[in-house]
Amino acid sequence: xxxxxxxxxxxxxxxxxxxxxxxxxxxxxxxxxxxxxxxxxxxxxxxxxxxxxxxxxxxxxxxxxxxxxxxxxxxxxxxxxxxxxxxxxxxxxxxxxxxxxxxxxxxxxxxxxxxxxxxxxxxxxxxxxxxxxxxxxxxxxxxxxxxxxxxxxxxxxxxxxxxxxxxxxxxxxxxxxxxxxxxxxxxxxxxxxxxxxxxxxxxxxxxxxxxxxxxxxxxxxxxxxxxxxxxxxxxxxxxxxxxxxxxxxxxxxxxxxxxxxxxxxxxxxxxxxxxxxxxxxxxxxxxxxxxxxxxxxxxxxxxxxxxxxxxxxxxxxxxxxxxxxxxxxxxxxxxxxxxxxxxxxxxxxxxxxxxxxxxxxx
Amino acid sequence: xxxxxxxxxxxxxxxxxxxxxxxxxxxxxxxxxxxxxxxxxxxxxxxxxxxxxxxxxxxxxxxxxxxxxxxxxxxxxxxxxxxxxxxxxxxxxxxxxxxxxxxxxxxxxxxxxxxxxxxxxxxxxxxxxxxxxxxxxxxxxxxxxxxxxxxxxxxxxxxxxxxxxxxxxxxxxxxxxxxxxxxxxxxxxxxxxxxxxxxxxxxxxxxxxxxxxxxxxxxxxxxxxxxxxxxxxxxxxxxxxxxxxxxxxxxxxxxxxxxxxxxxxxxxxxxxxxxxxxxxxxxxxxxxxxxxxxxxxxxxxxxxxxxxxxxxxxxxxxxxxxxxxxxxxxxxxxxxxxxxxxxxxxxxxxxxxxxxxxxxxx
Numbered sequence: 001x002x003x004x005x006x007x008x009x010x011x012x013x014x015x016x017x018x019x020x021x022x023x024x025x026x027x028x029x030x031x032x033x034x035x036x037x038x039x040x041x042x043x044x045x046x047x048x049x050x051x052x053x054x055x056x057x058x059x060x061x062x063x064x065x066x067x068x069x070x071x072x073x074x075x076x077x078x079x080x081x082x083x084x085x086x087x088x089x090x091x092x093x094x095x096x097x098x099x100x101x102x103x104x105x106x107x108x109x110x111x112x113x114x115x116x117x118x119x120x121x122x123x124x125x126x127x128x129x130x131x132x133x134x135x136x137x138x139x140x141x142x143x144x145x146x147x148x149x150x151x152x153x154x155x156x157x158x159x160x161x162x163x164x165x166x167x168x169x170x171x172x173x174x175x176x177x178x179x180x181x182x183x184x185x186x187x188x189x190x191x192x193x194x195x196x197x198x199x200x201x202x203x204x205x206x207x208x209x210x211x212x213x214x215x216x217x218x219x220x221x222x223x224x225x226x227x228x229x230x231x232x233x234x235x236x237x238x239x240x241x242x243x244x245x246x247x248x249x250x251x252x253x254x255x256x257x258x259x260x261x262x263x264x265x266x267x268x269x270x271x272x273x274x275x276x277x278x279x280x281x282x283x284x285x286x287x288x289x290x291x292x293x294x295x296x297x298x299x300x301x302x303x304x305x306x307x308x309x310x311x312x313x314x315x316x317x318x319x320x321x322x323x324x325x326x327x328x329x330x331x332x333x334x335x336x337x338x339x340x341x342x343x344x345x346x347x348x349x350x351x352x353x354x355x356x357x358x359x360x361x362x
Numbered sequence: 363x364x365x366x367x368x369x370x371x372x373x374x375x376x377x378x379x380x381x382x383x384x385x386x387x388x389x390x391x392x393x394x395x396x397x398x399x400x401x402x403x404x405x406x407x408x409x410x411x412x413x414x415x416x417x418x419x420x421x422x423x424x425x426x427x428x429x430x431x432x433x434x435x436x437x438x439x440x441x442x443x444x445x446x447x448x449x450x451x452x453x454x455x456x457x458x459x460x461x462x463x464x465x466x467x468x469x470x471x472x473x474x475x476x477x478x479x480x481x482x483x484x485x486x487x488x489x490x491x492x493x494x495x496x497x498x499x500x501x502x503x504x505x506x507x508x509x510x511x512x513x514x515x516x517x518x519x520x521x522x523x524x525x526x527x528x529x530x531x532x533x534x535x536x537x538x539x540x541x542x543x544x545x546x547x548x549x550x551x552x553x554x555x556x557x558x559x560x561x562x563x564x565x566x567x568x569x570x571x572x573x574x575x576x577x578x579x580x581x582x583x584x585x586x587x588x589x590x591x592x593x594x595x596x597x598x599x600x601x602x603x604x605x606x607x608x609x610x611x612x613x614x615x616x617x618x619x620x621x622x623x624x625x626x627x628x629x630x631x632x633x634x635x636x637x638x639x640x641x642x643x644x645x646x647x648x649x650x651x652x653x654x655x656x657x658x659x660x661x662x663x664x665x666x667x668x669x670x671x672x673x674x675x676x677x678x679x680x681x682x683x684x685x686x687x688x689x690x691x692x693x694x695x696x697x698x699x700x701x702x703x704x705x706x707x708x709x710x711x712x713x714x715x716x717x718x719x720x721x722x723x724x
Contacts, residue, residue, distance in 0.1 A: 003391075003396060004390070004391055004396050004397060005395075005396035005397060007396075007397050007401055009401070009402070009403035009406070010403070011403070011599065012400065012401055012402055012403055012404060012599065012602060013401060013403070014397070014401050015398065015400060015401050017390070020389060020390045020398050020400070021390060023389060024386055024389040024390055027382060027385060027386040027389060028366070028379070028382045028383060028386055029365075029366055033367075034365060034366050034367035034369075034680065034682070035366060035367060035369050035376070035682075036377065036382050038374065038377060038382070038561040038562075038607070039369055039371070039374055039375060039376050039377050040371070040374055041371040041372070041373070041374055041375070041683055042374060042562065044371070044683065074436035074437045074438065074441070074563060074601075075436045075437050075441070075584060076436065076584070076598040076599055077598065078582075078583065078584040078597060078598040079436075079437070079582065079584050081582070081583070081584075082582030082583070082584065082585075083582075109582065109583060112579065112580055112582075113580070192598075192599065194599050194602075199400040199602065199603050200400075200404065200599045200600065200601055200602045200603070201436060201563040201564075201600075201601030201602070201603065201604060202563075217474065218474055218475070218580050220440075220441065220443070220444030220445075220448075220471065220474075221440065221443070221444070221471060222437060222438070222440040222441050222443075222444065223444075235440060236438040236439065236440040236554075237373065237374065237438055237554065237556050237562045238562065238563075239436075239562055239563030239601065239604075240374060240556075240561065240562045240563070241561050241562070241563065241603060241604070242563060242601075242603070245400070318396065320396070320397075321403055321406065
C-alpha cells in the first residue's frame with residue numbers, strides 16, 4: 001500500500017482520512033447489524049437511522065430552514081439540468097446566468113422545456129469573470145433564475161447572491177458546505193456530492209416545498225420533486241452507501257467547526273496558492289482577481305511543455321491530479337474541504353521552487 | 363462487531379464476504395494510487411482501468427455479443443421506466459406484460475410517452491403466475507415488448523423467453539447473472555444492481571446499438587441511450603464506488619464458475635426451501651408451482667401472528683430480513699447469488715422446526 005498522496009482532483013476528489021478509516025473499520029459489519037451498510041435493505045431499521053441521521057446532520061450543518069426539504073437523489077447535476085426546467089419552468093421562461101461550462105449545459109438542456117433567457121454569458125471572453133448584479137439581464141416573466149455558484153473548470157466563483165424577483169436556483173456542486181449560506185433566499189439548491197461532500201453517485205437537492213407540484217406532464221415520476229418529497233427520497237432504492245458516507249463526512253465537518261470553519265480554511269488554502277500567483281511573474285492567471293474561486297485555483301506556466309513538467313514533477317512529490325481541464329489546459333488545484341492545509345502549503349512551496357528553477361534556467 | 367448474519371433481504375441484499383473483505387482492505391488506499399477508489403477522478407488512469415475491467419468482465423460473464431453496448435448508469439429501474447419509452451417508443455405503441463408490481467409501474471410510466479398495450483395483466487389473481495406464450499396478447503405495431511423477468515414481491519419468475527416480433531426489453535434487476543442468458547435475443551436488458559450484483563446506486567443497461575437514436579425530443583440528454591453510448595457511460599460522473607464493487611463481485615462470480623454455476627446454486631438454494639414447502643401442510647404458497655422464482659421464495663403460515671413469530675424467531679438465529687413485502691405480507695426469503703448454501707439450509711431447517719413446533723401445539 002502506497003503512502004497517501006495530496007489529491008487535487010476536481011471531483012471525485014479527496015476525502016478526510018478519518019472518514020475513510022471509519023468506513024473501512026465498519027465496512028464488513030456495521031454496528032450490531034451483522035452486515036455491511038452495502039447489504040442493508042433501505043427500508044430496514046439500521047439504514048433508516050443512517051438516512052434520517054444524514055438528513056438531520058445536513059439540515060443542521062447548512063442551517064436549512066423548515067420551509068425547505070432535503071432530497072438525496074441519483075443522476076448527478078446532469079439529471080438536474082432537465083429536472084429543474086421540467087418541474088419549475090412550466091413551459092414558460094427562465095433566466096440562466098452562463099458563467100462556465102456547466103451552466104451553459106444547463107441552459108442548453110432547459111431549452112427543450114421552455115424559453116431560456118441568458119441573463120449573462122461570459123463565454124466570449126473565456127469565462128474569466130463573474131458579472132456584477134447590475135450586469136445581469138433579468139426577464140420579467142421568469143419562473144426562476146439559474147446560476148452555478150462555482151466554476152471548477154475556469155476557477156471563478158460568485159461572491160454574492162444575485163438579487164432576483166424569481167426563485168433562485170443554484171448549482172452548488174463544487175462549493176456546497178464550504179461556507180455559510182442563507183438557504184431561505186433560495187428556491188432550490190443542488191449539488192453533485194462527489195466534489196465536496198461524499199462519493200460520486202449522490203445528488204443533494206434542497207428545495208422550497210412551495211415550488212414542487214408544477215411539473216410538466218411528461219416529467220418522469222423519479223424526477224418529480226413533489227413525488228420525491230412525498231416519498232422522502234425513497235420512491236426507489238436510494239444510493240445507500242453514498243448516503244452513509246455523507247453522514248461520516250458531516251460528522252467530521254461538524255467536528256472541524258462546521259461551515260464557518262470551512263469558510264476560514266478555504267480562504268487559507270486558496271490564499272496560499274493565490275499569494276504565490278500574485279507575487280509571480282512566471283505563472284499566468286486568467287480568472288479576474290475579484291472573481292477567483294476559493295475552491296479551484298486555475299493557472300498556467302509560460303508554455304504547455306512547462307505545464308506538463310509542472311504536473312509531472314508535482315506528482316513525483318505526491319501532489320497529484322493537478323492537470324487542468326481538457327477544455328482549458330494549464331493547471332488546476334482543487335482545494336476542497338478535505339484538503340489539509342499541509343497539502344496547500346506543499347503545493348505553494350512546490351510552485352515557488354518550480355518557478356525559481358525555471359526562471360534561473362531562462 | 364457482531365457475527366455476520368444470513369441476510370435474506372430482497373434488495374439491497376447480501377454480498378459475498380470475500381468481496382466485502384477485499385473492499386475493506388483496499389478502501390483507504392487502492393493499489394499504488396495512494397488514495398481510495400472513492401477519491402479517484404473518473405477520468406484518471408486508475409479509475410479508467412477499473413471501469414474498463416468492469417465492462418469487459420460483465421461482457422465475459424454474461425456473454426454479451428459485440429452488437430450490444432454495456433452502460434453503467436444511475437437512477438435505478440424507476441428511471442429506466444421512463445428512459446425506455448422515451449427512447450424506444452417514439453410516441454407509438456409498446457406491449458407490456460404486467461406480472462407484478464414493478465412491471466405495472468413501468469407500464470403506467472410508459473403511458474406518458476405513448477400507447478401501452480397490456481400483453482397480459484395477472485393482477486386480478488394476485489400475480490400468482492407467469493402466463494404462457496400463447497396467452498400473451500401482442501399488438502402488431504409495438505416498438506417493443508416489455509417484461510420483468512423475476513417478481514421479487516410475488517416470488518414468480520419467467521422460465522421462458524417470450525417470442526415476439528418487436529424488440530424484447532427486460533427488467534432483470536432480481537435475477538441478472540443468476541443464469542446464462544442469450545443476450546442476442548434481447549433489444550435491451552437492464553438491472554438495478556442492488557439485488558444480485560453490486561450495491562445500490564448502479565443500473566446496468568445492455569442495449570442493442572441499433573435501438574439507440576430514436577428518442578423523443580423531450581428526452582433529457584442523460585437519459586438518451588445514443589448519448590450515453592457515445593460517451594461510454596461518462597456524460598457525467600458515474601457511480602464510481604458501485605462500479606468498483608461490481609468488478610469485485612464479477613471476479614468472485616467468475617471464480618465460483620460463472621453464471622452456469624450460479625444457475626445450479628440458485629436451484630439448490632430455492633430447492634431446499636421449496637422442498638420444505640411442498641412437504642408441508644402448514645405453510646401456504648400462493649405462487650403456482652411452475653411459475654415459482656429461483657430467487658425469492660414467498661410463503662406464509664396459517665396466521666399473521668405466526669408469520670410474525672416466524673420472522674422474529676428466525677432473526678434470533680441470525681436469519682434476518684424474512685418479512686414479506688408490505689403489499690403481500692407473509693414471509694419472503696431472497697436467495698441471491700451471494701447467499702451461501704449454508705444459509706438456505708439453515709432456513710430450511712428452521713422452517714421444519716417451526717412447523718413441527720406449531721403443529722404439535724395445535
